[in-house]
Amino acid sequence: MPQLTSVHQTASHIDLTWDDNTRSAFPLFWLRDHAQDDVSWDHRSHQREFFTASADQSMVPEHPHLDDGGDNLIMTWPDQGAPIAYPSSFLYQFARIDVRHTAPQRRWDGQSLPEDELHLNWDELTSDDHVTADGRSRLVNTIHHLGFAVLNNVPTAMASVDAVAKSMGYVRETIFGGLWQFAANEGMDDSAYTPKELRPHTDGTYSHDAPGLQMLLCCAYDAEGGDSIMVDGFAIHDKMRADHPEDAQALAEIAVPGQYIGDGVMLRAERPPFRYGHDGEIAQITFNNYDRAPFRLNDADMARFYKASKTFDTLANDPAMQWRHILNPGQMLVFDNWRILHGRAAFRGQREMAGCYVNREDYESCLRKAGLRS
Ligand SMILES: [Fe+2]
Incomplete structure (x- = not known):
C-alpha cells in the first residue's frame, strides 16, 4: 500500500502525493463528509453520525499535514475541535474516482467451459455436513469465475441444500416456500x-x-433424459454485442415484464433483458419466455423486441453454447441466476430434486469476503 509523501491545500481540494509517484486530489467537503473520527462515525455499526445536509459545504480545514511516516493525513475542521486523522490506506482506496472492482469472470461456451474447474467435492467443502469458511470461499470462487459449480457426493437430503444456503446467507422465502423438494407434478401452476x-x-x-x-440437488433419478442445461448469459450478451449490435441494444433498452399468476398471487416486474451496472458492465440477464407477461409497445419497438428476443433465444438453445449433464443423485448445481x-x-x-434460492446481496457479501468484488 503506497504511503503519503506530501500534502498541499488549494482553495477547493487537498492534493496528495504518494510514494509511487502518483497524485490525487480530494474535494474539501468530501473529506469532511468522510471523516471517521469518533464523533463523525460510529465504528461499531459502520454508520455515519455526521449530519451531511446540515453542514456548511464551503468549510475549509486548518493545517493539513502528514504524520510521521505518511500513514495519516491530519487536519482540523472548524465544526470539530480536535484534529481528525485520515489513514492513507482509506484515502488510497478512493484515490481514483472509480473504486469498484470485480475479479475477472471467465465467459464460456460448450467447447471452452473448463469442466474440471466446475466440480467440488462435498467432503472438501464441509465438516460434519456444515460448509466451512474455506469451503464457502472455494464455492463462491467457482461460481464467480464460471457462473456455476457442481457439488459431488452431496447427501441427498434437504439439509444439504440448507447447509449450503446458510453458509452464504439464508434461505429465501418465495411463493414456492423456502427449501423445496419436487418431482414431476402436474398439480402445480409453474x-x-x-x-x-x-x-x-x-x-x-x-x-x-x-x-x-x-441450488438444485438431485435426490433421485430413475429416468431417461432430463439433462440439466446451463448457458452463460454473459457470453450470449458479448456475442450479441459483437455480432448483432442492434439486437443487443434492443435488449438493453426494452423493459420486458415477467409475471407469476397462480397459487394465490399476481406477481409482476419488468426490466430490460440486459441490465448494466453503473460501471457500464453487464450486470444481470433476465430472460424467461414462459413467464413473459402480455405486453404491447409501439409497432417498431415490438418488432425490435421480437427480432432481438429470437436472436437471444436461438443462441441460448444452440447446443454449442450449452453445458448439458444428467445429474446423478448426490450432485448439486449452485448457480448465479443473474448470469446463467x-x-x-x-x-x-422419476426425478426428484431439492433446492432453494439465496438473495443476491448475500451472495455479493460472500464475494466481498472472498475478495472477489468491492
Ligand atoms: Fe427455473
Whole structure:
C-alpha cells in the first residue's frame, strides 16, 4: 500500500502525493463528509453520525499535514475541535474516482467451459455436513469465475441444500416456500413442475429482486433424459454485442415484464433483458419466455423486441453454447441466476430434486469476503 509523501491545500481540494509517484486530489467537503473520527462515525455499526445536509459545504480545514511516516493525513475542521486523522490506506482506496472492482469472470461456451474447474467435492467443502469458511470461499470462487459449480457426493437430503444456503446467507422465502423438494407434478401452476422440456431461462423475472443464487440437488433419478442445461448469459450478451449490435441494444433498452399468476398471487416486474451496472458492465440477464407477461409497445419497438428476443433465444438453445449433464443423485448445481440461464431436457420416469434460492446481496457479501468484488 503506497504511503503519503506530501500534502498541499488549494482553495477547493487537498492534493496528495504518494510514494509511487502518483497524485490525487480530494474535494474539501468530501473529506469532511468522510471523516471517521469518533464523533463523525460510529465504528461499531459502520454508520455515519455526521449530519451531511446540515453542514456548511464551503468549510475549509486548518493545517493539513502528514504524520510521521505518511500513514495519516491530519487536519482540523472548524465544526470539530480536535484534529481528525485520515489513514492513507482509506484515502488510497478512493484515490481514483472509480473504486469498484470485480475479479475477472471467465465467459464460456460448450467447447471452452473448463469442466474440471466446475466440480467440488462435498467432503472438501464441509465438516460434519456444515460448509466451512474455506469451503464457502472455494464455492463462491467457482461460481464467480464460471457462473456455476457442481457439488459431488452431496447427501441427498434437504439439509444439504440448507447447509449450503446458510453458509452464504439464508434461505429465501418465495411463493414456492423456502427449501423445496419436487418431482414431476402436474398439480402445480409453474412449468418447472412438468416433465416437458424447459428451455434455458432465468428465474424470478416477475420479481424486482430476482434470486441471486439457485441450488438444485438431485435426490433421485430413475429416468431417461432430463439433462440439466446451463448457458452463460454473459457470453450470449458479448456475442450479441459483437455480432448483432442492434439486437443487443434492443435488449438493453426494452423493459420486458415477467409475471407469476397462480397459487394465490399476481406477481409482476419488468426490466430490460440486459441490465448494466453503473460501471457500464453487464450486470444481470433476465430472460424467461414462459413467464413473459402480455405486453404491447409501439409497432417498431415490438418488432425490435421480437427480432432481438429470437436472436437471444436461438443462441441460448444452440447446443454449442450449452453445458448439458444428467445429474446423478448426490450432485448439486449452485448457480448465479443473474448470469446463467438454466434449463432441462424432457424426461420420462422419476426425478426428484431439492433446492432453494439465496438473495443476491448475500451472495455479493460472500464475494466481498472472498475478495472477489468491492
Ligand atoms: Fe427455473
